Amino acid sequence: MTVAEPPSAGCAPAAAAELAGPPKATPPKAKDDPTRHKVVFVLGGPGSGKGTQSARLVEEFGVAHLSAGDLLRAHMKSGSPEGQMVADMIKNGQIVPSHVTISLLQRAMDESGKHKFLIDGFPRNEENRASFEKQTGISPEFVLFFDCPEEVMERRLLGRNEGRTDDNIETIRKRFHVFIDSSMPVIQYYDALGKVARINADRPAEEVYTEVRRLFMEF
Ligand SMILES: Nc1ncnc2c1ncn2[C@@H]1O[C@H](COP(=O)(O)OP(=O)(O)OP(=O)(O)O)[C@@H](O)[C@H]1O
Ligand SMILES: O=c1ccn([C@@H]2O[C@H](COP(=O)(O)O)[C@@H](O)[C@H]2O)c(=O)[nH]1
Ligand SMILES: [Mg+2]
Numbered sequence: 001m002t003v004a005e006p007p008s009a010g011c012a013p014a015a016a017a018e019l020a021g022p023p024k025a026t027p028p029k030a031k032d033d034p035t036r037h038k039v040v041f042v043l044g045g046p047g048s049g050k051g052t053q054s055a056r057l058v059e060e061f062g063v064a065h066l067s068a069g070d071l072l073r074a075h076m077k078s079g080s081p082e083g084q085m086v087a088d089m090i091k092n093g094q095i096v097p098s099h100v101t102i103s104l105l106q107r108a109m110d111e112s113g114k115h116k117f118l119i120d121g122f123p124r125n126e127e128n129r130a131s132f133e134k135q136t137g138i139s140p141e142f143v144l145f146f147d148c149p150e151e152v153m154e155r156r157l158l159g160r161n162e163g164r165t166d167d168n169i170e171t172i173r174k175r176f177h178v179f180i181d182s183s184m185p186v187i188q189y190y191d192a193l194g195k196v197a198r199i200n201a202d203r204p205a206e207e208v209y210t211e212v213r214r215l216f217m218e219f
Contacts, residue, residue, distance in 0.1 A: 026137035037109060039138050040219060042120040043187055044146030046175040047153035047160070048201045049208060050120045053146070056209050057118060057216055064114040068122035071104040072096055073164075091165045093174035095124045095182060098131040106136065116219070125182035129189065141219060143190045144212065146201035150176055 029036040042050045054065045069090075076087035082100065089096050101122060109117060119140075123129035133139050153176075157167050166175065190196050197215045201208055 025134045028137040028139070035115065037136070037138055038116045038219070039140045040118050040216075041123065041140045041143045041190070042118050042146070043143055043183065044201060045148055045150070045153050045179045045183075046166075046172065047157040048146035048148040049156075049205060050146055052205055053144075053209060053212050054118050054120050057212065060213060061216065063116045063118055063219075064109075064112045065118045065120060066105055066108050066112075067120040068101050068105060068124075069120075071108060072101065075100070075104060087165070091171065093166055093171045093178055095128070095178060098128050101128065102132055102135055105132070123183075123186050124178075126185055126189065129186050140190070140195060142215075143187065143196045144215065145187050145196050145198045146208075147198050148201035152202050 042054055044050050051067060054067070057063055058065045072086050072090060076083045076090065086096050086100065101124075105119065105122065123132055154169075154172055157172050158169065160167050166172070187196060199208060199211055199215075
């Protein structure tokens with residue numbers, strides 16, 4: 001990627017901002033820096049139970065939970081053209097451009113006043129992952145991967161009844177394809193670094209949580 005030249009002196013502020021190019025990369029903080037943000041990515045197919053298990057962790061450990069999907073759903077209600085684009089992409093099961101999701105995540109992290117985060121449903125593809133690591137200087141402590149058969153996830157999503165525009169059979173099938181094609185490579189990337197804890201999510205939620213909390217205690 002090419003880095004934009006700095007704006008010349010005398011540039012108008014708006015033009016200068018435009019010339020400044022993409023957000024600058026943040027260098028990683030030292031391991032023992034108490035202000036360092038620690039992140040666990042919560043990944044798995046649609047309906048695998050990411051939100052359900054994250055809520056339990058919030059209850060027990062008080063960690064901050066940032067669901068990228070929830071942030072995008074809130075953003076789509078903003079009424080802005082970008083919000084409309086997000087609404088259309090969610091309805092079609094597509095991955096929203098990284099810069100949109102990362103700026104929502106960054107703002108939520110900054111406003112939370114916390115240092116430990118569960119980031120649920122992100123990164124969705126390799127480009128999300130690389131951009132997030134570069135822009136924030138954060139790589140995850142580990143990844144919780146909820147592994148669940150598609151037929152089980154499909155049944156759960158069709159029974160969820162939260163009025164989501166993407167919980168219909170047509171979009172669910174697209175989301176499964178996107179998960180296999182684009183999101184699994186992210187899990188494989190972190191697995192190669194020894195950072196993935198795989199959890200069998202095809203069990204009662206209580207049973208899944210017993211394993212999740214045990215893994216989380218090490219965080
Ligand atoms: N272990 C489980 N057994 C049975 N039902 C479950 C289990 N975990 C979650 N559910 C139910 O399945 C549905 C989907 O769960 P949840 O919203 O946590 O999934 P998710 O991974 O966050 O999905 P999405 O990626 O679509 O946001 C919910 O209705 C939830 O109550
Ligand atoms: O990082 C992300 C997270 C989500 N999306 C879009 O939102 C929907 C729903 O996400 P859930 O995690 O299931 O709530 C997803 O299908 C994508 O369209 C995204 O683009 N990027
Ligand atoms: Mg969810």
